[in-house]
Amino acid sequence: MEKITIGRFDKADFPDLHLEDIAVKVDTGAYTSSIHCDHIVEEKGVLKCTFLDDEHPLYNGRTFKFTDYDIVFVKSSNGIVQKRYQIQTTITMFGKTRKISLSLSARQEMRFPVLLGRRFITRKFVVDTEYYDLSYKKKKNEH
Numbered sequence: 001m002e003k004i005t006i007g008r009f010d011k012a013d014f015p016d017l018h019l020e021d022i023a024v025k026v027d028t029g030a031y032t033s034s035i036h037c038d039h040i041v042e043e044k045g046v047l048k049c050t051f052l053d054d055e056h057p058l059y060n061g062r063t064f065k066f067t068d069y070d071i072v073f074v075k076s077s078n079g080i081v082q083k084r085y086q087i088q089t090t091i092t093m094f095g096k097t098r099k100i101s102l103s104l105s106a107r108q109e110m111r112f113p114v115l116l117g118r119r120f121i122t123r124k125f126v127v128d129t130e131y132y133d134l135s136y137k138k139k140k141n142e143h
Contacts, residue, residue, distance in 0.1 A: 003124060004094050007131030009112060011139075013092040017051055019058060021136065023112045026127055030117035032074055032086075037104035039063070040085060047085055049104055052113055074103055091120075093135040095142070098124070 011021045014035075036056075040049045047066040052059040070086045084103040091100045100120050121127065 003126045005128050005131065005134065006093075006121070006125040007134050008127070008129040009132050010093065010134060011136035012114065014089060015092060015097060016089045017064065018060075018062070019051060022052075022058065022114055024114040024116050025112035026121065026125075027115045027117055028121065028127055029077065030115055031119055032072070032103050033100055033117045033120045034074075034084070034103040034105040034115045036106065036110065036113035038106065040104055040106075042085070047087070049085075056113060072103055074105075094138060 006026055009023065009025045012024045013020045014022060035051065036053065037049045037051055038053045040047070042048075045067060047069045048063055049066075050059075050061060050063050054061075066087050068088065072084055072086045073081050074084050075081050082105075084105060086101055086103045088099060088101055090097050092098075098120075102114075
């Protein structure tokens with residue numbers, strides 16, 4: 001399979017989460033992918049959360065519920081290990097929808113609400129940091 005060139009950041013759609021054109025940062029230093037999430041609560045085997053926050057233009061306050069989720073331990077770049085919830089969902093980039101595992105993380109201070117880690121990037125993409133928004137530009141040109 002031929003790999004697609006992806007830049008250092010882009011925009012992606014998350015159809016299952018009803019999110020379109022969400023800024024993503026390609027992070028080859030991160031193993032897992034993550035998404036900014038707020039109000040994360042686990043009760044009686046149900047995980048509830050809200051994606052993005054009221055600072056984000058696409059924030060809609062909608063609460064999502066998941067019964068199929070995992071608990072993972074993620075080591076940050078500064079060496080601190082965090083317990084996070086992880087969900088399975090889909091992402092659309094370059095006109096193709098793929099499965100992706102996303103850990104839920106409070107990323108209010110971060111410029112990009114989504115990080116794409118090596119686990120997702122490997123065998124699909126080649127990263128060229130000279131470029132950005134390649135998938136988003138392709139999508140806009142097709143419409």
